[in-house]
Amino acid sequence: MMRRSRLQLWTPDIVVAVCLLLAPWVLPPLGFSEDTMNRILVYGLFGIGFDLLFGYTGLLSFGQAAFFGTGGFVAAYLLTIMGLPSVVSGLLIGTLAATVVGVLVGMVALRRTGIYFAMITVAIAEMFFFLENSPLSAFTGGENGLPGVPAPTFYLGFATVHIGPDWTMYGFLAVCYLVGIVIAHRIVRSPVGHILVAIRENPLRAAAVGHNVHRYKLLVFVIAAAYGGLAGGLLGVLQGYMPPDAFTFSTSGQLVMQTVIGGLGTLYGPLVGAAVWLYLRDFLQSTLGLGAAWKLALGLVFVVLVCFLRRGIVGAIVDLLRRKPAAPAGDPVEADWSADAGPTSEADATDTVRARRDGEPILKAEGLTKRYGGLVANSNIDFSVTRGELRGVIGPNGAGKSTFFKMLTCEVQPSAGHIVFEGRDITGHSVTEACQLGLTKSYQVNQLFSRLTVRENVTIAALSRERGSFRSDLVKDLTHVPGLSDRVDETLALVRLAGRADHPVSDLAYGEKRRLEIGLALATSPSLLLLDEPLAGMSPHERVETVKLLKSIARGRTMIVIDHDMDAIFELAEKITVLREGQILVEGTPEEIKANPAVQEAYLGGVNEE
Amino acid sequence: MLNWANFVSQCFNGLVLGALLALISSGLTIIYGTLGVLNLAHGAMFMLGGYAGWLAYEYSHSYVVAVVAGSLFVLVAGIFLERTIIRFFYGRPPEDQILVTFGLGIVIVELVRLGFGSLSKSVPAPEWATGITSLGFMIYPTYRLAVVAIVAVALLALYVLLYRTRLGMIVRAGIEDAQMVDALGINAYRVFMVVFGIGAMAAGFAGIVNAPVAPITPDIGGDILVQTFVVVVIGGVGSFPGAVLGGLIAGEILSITSMFDPAYSQVMLFAAMTLVLIVRPYGLLGTQGRA
Amino acid sequence: MxxxxxxxxxxxxxxxxxxxxxxxxxxxxxxxxxxxxxxxxxxxxxxxxxxxxxxxxxxxxxxxxxxxxxxxxxxxxxxxxxxxxxxxxxxxxxxxxxxxxxxxxxxxxxxxxxxxxxxxxxxxxxxxxxxxxxxxxxxxxxxxxxxxxxxxxxxxxxxxxxxxxxxxxxxxxxxxxxxxxxxxxxYAETAANAIGPVLVKNLGRNKKIAFLTPDYTYGHTVRQSMQDALASLGGWTVATNQISPLGTTDFSSHLLNVANSGADVVININFGRDAVLSIKQAKQFGILDQMTLVMPYNTPFLAKEVGANIMQGVYAGTDYWWTVQDRxxxxxxxxxxxxxxxxxxxxxxxxxxxxxxxxxxxxxxxxxxxxxxxxxxxxxxxxxxxxxxxxxxxxxxxxxxxRPVIIVKGKKPGAMKSADDYYDVVEVVDGGPLMQKPDAFGCKLGSYT
The missing domain is CATH 3.40.50.2300 (Response regulator)
Known part of the structure; x- marks a missing residue:
């Protein structure tokens, strides 16, 4: 992962600029009027924010009209009734107002996810519509909107440009769009952009590798609101009139449809979608003479696209271009375990130092108890792990191993007792905080970002180490994060996936996915790594490989491993804790455990273990 | 302006509004609870019920026939939609399901417009429920009283279906634990089909019962849908009792606020939803399960 | 290009x-x-x-x-x-x-x-x-x-x-x-001024009005004009003014207030679907049996949508009604x-x-x-x-x-001569005197070029 050169960085921006420059010559002969093109730009800009929100982060909001309208009406109010002379300041204040509204709405709506989130955004946007229409009509003109929004004038030193209802308006909007897309390009390439995608793919894991998912969601929600606000203001400027229908549900709906038609997660999708939508609306009505049935036709187009072409038009084109006769997907690369896989860099060397065996416990749990209703999953567990140790935890089915692990990583809050990690009481912390402190786990069932490549997966995990749980470095290029690519390469080498780095996760074999699962946890540079059944579901051959991997990463690290595979645990662990019926049965070296009659009874008396 | 007779009548009025919202919302909520699909075409189903009923009335001049035909038509339409489109979306992300039902809603509305035009249609109230009834302290349209009774019966029927039958057991199990129903295998899919049909029918039934109160137009479903969302969020997604409670609360809020200033009645409704979300994020009677 | x-x-x-x-x-x-x-x-x-x-x-x-x-x-x-x-x-x-x-x-x-x-x-x-x-x-x-x-x-x-x-x-x-x-x-001004005298002439003096007003500029303007005209012409007073947001689907709470207001005349300023809904629901509340309904700014197709039965006896102001062909x-x-x-x-x-x-x-x-x-x-x-x-x-x-404003009154269903024959033309009110002074509403025409 090399630092991107200046030219590489700017290429997409330059391409967009050239396209915007050429459009006035290319599109009008195809039947696009100037007004249509201007509207496409406004909707395109509006959609950039929405695409970041839905396409990148996976948050489907049906209430973007609230911000579109807020930005538009605040700007229009200032520019008409208040007589603010500077149009640009009006637009900026409108955008700011939409941003503030975005924070407030976000704090309510983001309390929930999925369909709940969608419904709440609909409802909140409707509330704005009703507020605009009646109680606030003194400011908004109510049902008549605000006519007379002025267009800006720019003093360029050598000339004064009056933006009027001609191609100067297109120029003005094109510049606004360009600024919007340039910023969006930066956001997408920034660490934040990658974390947003991670949240879309697997919010649970994004939180588990140490990112504050809620704050990132709020951040992108507010960004989308700002884009909406600016676009709303521009709509007023474009037509010299701020329409009340900016606030309606159908505005939000149209934005969603346009973005889906154009292509989600592409940034250009909304622009293309708006072009298709507006063009078809005219085409169906005038050329095909469908009259009122135009909406039916567009509705059908939309349904068909959702059913069959989920990635929209831009997505389909991208997929088509990418489907070049690339190197065959390739067989899983046989991992080479012969080379020394110990600490190779300074970073890992310091880990080694940190993990020196000094007899001091890195993790200490006292009296851990978890009750689910009347059911006790764990009761009164005292547990302690020494720095540099490799601890195995075993127990028959239903012994409460998983709950125990979840409590240690703060996924589940204990009903009683507390956990001290590196001298700090972490009881009641979130998974994200625990990870930030250096405590993380790999999951029993793979929790990967499955539509991303192996490298991207590891990068997302490694980012939390470099950046903490939240940072809004929106315009910093990912490749410019110091030390990131080294850490990613090391992790990839460690889990023997360097050769597969650029393959999407979905291409990997099961064993490779398991290694990546461990890699994700490793990339956060934990001082204590918990492995929840790392050997689950593996073939005998894969088990042998993975045990080798675990041995190699154990060097210089503190680890706790749960597994059903007793042989593996006996081979790996220095000390083993046996759980039974939610309590600690016995602790000791592998030899002691093997010889312990209580353990034998627990296993023989229980269900036959594999 | 504020006197007791007026207040009591407004409360009563809220009950009527709320009952209707409760019925529509329970349709939405059982579909979501069982199938995990948020049906944005639910408003269109409400509208479709009205039109089907109106058509039946035009031929039969019988209110009962209109209600029966309207509901049955929407049941069939729901099952048809489920079989032809919705079922292919069970395995896809919830956002896809929202998008496709949103698109279907538009298609249905515009199809109806194409077929029946935009002028509103109305079905008169049945002979036995025309006129007004004096309740002593107030007068009230007889048909609206009948609506409360009819909707109460419908809700009771839904209750019996959900809590007293095998189908209901599966549906409720699905609301509690989606994976369990998924694990039931192919048979569950037939249940899905029936549930989608019944959920749509609840909306369609409400649509035709409401037709004598508010004439039907192709766009009638839109406003109802948003109010239904609020009801479901207040009551708790996937909860049948929640939908009923949420419906009644929403009806009372709309009605009582409009006594003071009608301009704020919708705003207050959304404010109440926000409040519930802050205090009880899963809704008044919701559980963490499906939501 | x-x-x-x-x-x-x-x-x-x-x-x-x-x-x-x-x-x-x-x-x-x-x-x-x-x-x-x-x-x-x-x-x-x-x-x-x-x-x-x-x-x-x-x-x-x-x-x-x-x-x-x-x-x-x-x-x-x-x-x-x-x-x-x-x-x-x-x-x-x-x-x-x-x-x-x-x-x-x-x-x-x-x-x-x-x-x-x-x-x-x-x-x-x-x-x-x-x-x-x-x-x-x-x-x-x-x-x-x-x-x-x-x-x-x-x-x-x-x-x-x-x-x-x-x-x-x-x-x-x-x-x-x-x-x-x-x-x-x-428009609002001429509608209000045209129907006022007709109402006083036909319904008498000192009546009490209940307004159903849509909550936007047009609604408030018409309400104000009508209220002023009727007060000065016939000493009419306002019993209640029920304001509803645009797109209201249920008027029952407003109508309950109207029913309890003791008004003689309901002046319904709603337009389009709001008008259809409010009239149908007013009928259900029995309001139209006790009070006379007036539609100062009538919506096209209103009678077709709500039915002749409800529209009988309703006074309405309109731009054109086809039976003016007699004149x-x-x-x-x-x-x-x-x-x-x-x-x-x-x-x-x-x-x-x-x-x-x-x-x-x-x-x-x-x-x-x-x-x-x-x-x-x-x-x-x-x-x-x-x-x-x-x-x-x-x-x-x-x-x-x-231009004149046409004041019509809903016919009894039995008196209709054809399917579209919903109204009698009561009066064709000359438009000139109904209008405000040209600059009274702040009109400033822009330049020609």
Whole structure:
């Protein structure tokens, strides 16, 4: 992962600029009027924010009209009734107002996810519509909107440009769009952009590798609101009139449809979608003479696209271009375990130092108890792990191993007792905080970002180490994060996936996915790594490989491993804790455990273990 | 302006509004609870019920026939939609399901417009429920009283279906634990089909019962849908009792606020939803399960 | 490619000079084409780009989906009939605009129709497209004042004449009036002033009113005008004023308040679907059995939607009702032509659309040119035109047509002679005295160029 050169960085921006420059010559002969093109730009800009929100982060909001309208009406109010002379300041204040509204709405709506989130955004946007229409009509003109929004004038030193209802308006909007897309390009390439995608793919894991998912969601929600606000203001400027229908549900709906038609997660999708939508609306009505049935036709187009072409038009084109006769997907690369896989860099060397065996416990749990209703999953567990140790935890089915692990990583809050990690009481912390402190786990069932490549997966995990749980470095290029690519390469080498780095996760074999699962946890540079059944579901051959991997990463690290595979645990662990019926049965070296009659009874008396 | 007779009548009025919202919302909520699909075409189903009923009335001049035909038509339409489109979306992300039902809603509305035009249609109230009834302290349209009774019966029927039958057991199990129903295998899919049909029918039934109160137009479903969302969020997604409670609360809020200033009645409704979300994020009677 | 090349400074100056010259030409008098030498005119708006061929284009944008779709479709029928009559030189058209032969100034009229969805935003977009793509020389259509006001501004900016169709707000030819727009239909002020005396005459003095007012400018304006007129004319008082937001679907809480208010008369100012819903529900609450309903600004198709049974005895103010054909010969011609095509009697949206096109053709013919300034000045001569509701003329100061308001009363179902025979015409109120002073609502027409 090399630092991107200046030219590489700017290429997409330059391409967009050239396209915007050429459009006035290319599109009008195809039947696009100037007004249509201007509207496409406004909707395109509006959609950039929405695409970041839905396409990148996976948050489907049906209430973007609230911000579109807020930005538009605040700007229009200032520019008409208040007589603010500077149009640009009006637009900026409108955008700011939409941003503030975005924070407030976000704090309510983001309390929930999925369909709940969608419904709440609909409802909140409707509330704005009703507020605009009646109680606030003194400011908004109510049902008549605000006519007379002025267009800006720019003093360029050598000339004064009056933006009027001609191609100067297109120029003005094109510049606004360009600024919007340039910023969006930066956001997408920034660490934040990658974390947003991670949240879309697997919010649970994004939180588990140490990112504050809620704050990132709020951040992108507010960004989308700002884009909406600016676009709303521009709509007023474009037509010299701020329409009340900016606030309606159908505005939000149209934005969603346009973005889906154009292509989600592409940034250009909304622009293309708006072009298709507006063009078809005219085409169906005038050329095909469908009259009122135009909406039916567009509705059908939309349904068909959702059913069959989920990635929209831009997505389909991208997929088509990418489907070049690339190197065959390739067989899983046989991992080479012969080379020394110990600490190779300074970073890992310091880990080694940190993990020196000094007899001091890195993790200490006292009296851990978890009750689910009347059911006790764990009761009164005292547990302690020494720095540099490799601890195995075993127990028959239903012994409460998983709950125990979840409590240690703060996924589940204990009903009683507390956990001290590196001298700090972490009881009641979130998974994200625990990870930030250096405590993380790999999951029993793979929790990967499955539509991303192996490298991207590891990068997302490694980012939390470099950046903490939240940072809004929106315009910093990912490749410019110091030390990131080294850490990613090391992790990839460690889990023997360097050769597969650029393959999407979905291409990997099961064993490779398991290694990546461990890699994700490793990339956060934990001082204590918990492995929840790392050997689950593996073939005998894969088990042998993975045990080798675990041995190699154990060097210089503190680890706790749960597994059903007793042989593996006996081979790996220095000390083993046996759980039974939610309590600690016995602790000791592998030899002691093997010889312990209580353990034998627990296993023989229980269900036959594999 | 504020006197007791007026207040009591407004409360009563809220009950009527709320009952209707409760019925529509329970349709939405059982579909979501069982199938995990948020049906944005639910408003269109409400509208479709009205039109089907109106058509039946035009031929039969019988209110009962209109209600029966309207509901049955929407049941069939729901099952048809489920079989032809919705079922292919069970395995896809919830956002896809929202998008496709949103698109279907538009298609249905515009199809109806194409077929029946935009002028509103109305079905008169049945002979036995025309006129007004004096309740002593107030007068009230007889048909609206009948609506409360009819909707109460419908809700009771839904209750019996959900809590007293095998189908209901599966549906409720699905609301509690989606994976369990998924694990039931192919048979569950037939249940899905029936549930989608019944959920749509609840909306369609409400649509035709409401037709004598508010004439039907192709766009009638839109406003109802948003109010239904609020009801479901207040009551708790996937909860049948929640939908009923949420419906009644929403009806009372709309009605009582409009006594003071009608301009704020919708705003207050959304404010109440926000409040519930802050205090009880899963809704008044919701559980963490499906939501 | 770009017809707006004309916007460069030299041609602007030319326009100004031409404008000054024209002002002189106007003085030369009426009766003659204002300026026969079209070739002398500078480019302005879509002139001459839109008039160089053998046809001219009219952009029509009305709601075809959404709340006002029914009214929008009715307008379209009126437009299509008018344009057909223009191109064929029909007798009716000829009697409104005597100079009309076939087409306008010898050019065939073509048109495009777009759906506004009753949204100002969509309407502006569709009309912009007609202006830039089709070089529309005139644009028309509206069912709500929001759309009319929005397109007013567009017309002024693009220098293309706009003729709104249904718009009841005082603002359309009041504070939001523009040089390039002309309104045919009646509006809040004339509606209120026309129906007031009729109500006092028929219902008596000292009545108590319950208002049902939609919560936007138009609603509040009508309510205020009616309240003032009825108080001074007949000493009527207000029992309650029930304000509802636009798009209210359930009026029961408002109606309960009305039922408990002890009013004698319900004045319902709602329009469109809100009107239909509020009336039907008022009936259910038994209000219409105790109180007289008045619709000062009647919605097209209202009677068809709520039914004759409910509408009987209701007083309503309207722009046109087809039975005025007993008084006005042109109305009969219009009704017959319309009925033949569509098998129902036209509503006032269709009439407004037809009259707007016909009066525009007349102004163009009188101007002798499509040059917008000439056409506007032809309008502003205030020449009396024969219309379907008798002689009418435009007021030059605010571009409002001085025209009568028709007051109708709902017939008993048994008294209806045909399916469309919902109302008796009570009075055709002369429009002139109903209107405010031209500047009373803050109208300042913009410049010609």
């Amino acid at each position: 770009d017809y707006r090349d004309s916007n460069d400074p030299p041609s602007r100056r030319r326009i100004l000079q031409a404008g000054a010259g024209l002002a002189g030409a106007t003085l030369l008098g009426s009766g003659f084409p204002l300026n026969a030498l079209a070739a002398d005119k500078p480019a302005l708006g879509n002139y001459p780009a839109g008039t160089s061929g053998s046809s001219v284009f009219i952009g029509i944008c009305t709601p075809r989906t959404g709340t006002y779709a029914a009214q929008g479709e009715d307008e379209i029928k009126g437009y299509e009939l008018a344009i057909e009559h223009l191109n064929s030189g029909n007798e009716l058209m000829h009697r409104i605009s005597p100079r009309i032969r076939k087409g306008v100034l010898g050019k065939t009229v073509k048109y495009g129709i777009a759906d506004s969805e009753a949204k100002p935003n969509t309407a502006v977009q569709a009309q912009s497209r007609f202006i830039s793509e089709n070089k529309a020389i005139m644009i028309s259509g509206s069912v709500s004042s929001a759309v009319a006001v929005a397109i007013n501004k567009l017309a002024e900016r693009e220098k293309v004449i706009y003729l709104p169709c249904i718009t009841g707000s005082n603002d359309t030819t009041g504070k939001d009036c523009v040089r390039y727009s002309f309104r045919q239909c009646f 006005f010969a042109l109305a009969k011609l219009f009704n017959e032509a319309f009925f033949k095509k569509h098998n129902y009697m036209p509503e006032w949206g269709a009439n407004s659309a037809y009259m707007q096109v016909a009066m525009w053709a007349d102004a163009v013919e009188r101007a002798g040119s499509f040059y917008p300034v000439d056409v506007i000045k032809a309008y502003e001569q205030g020449k009396t035109v024969q219309s379907t509701v008798g002689p009418v003329h435009f007021r030059p100061e605010d571009h409002q047509l001085v």
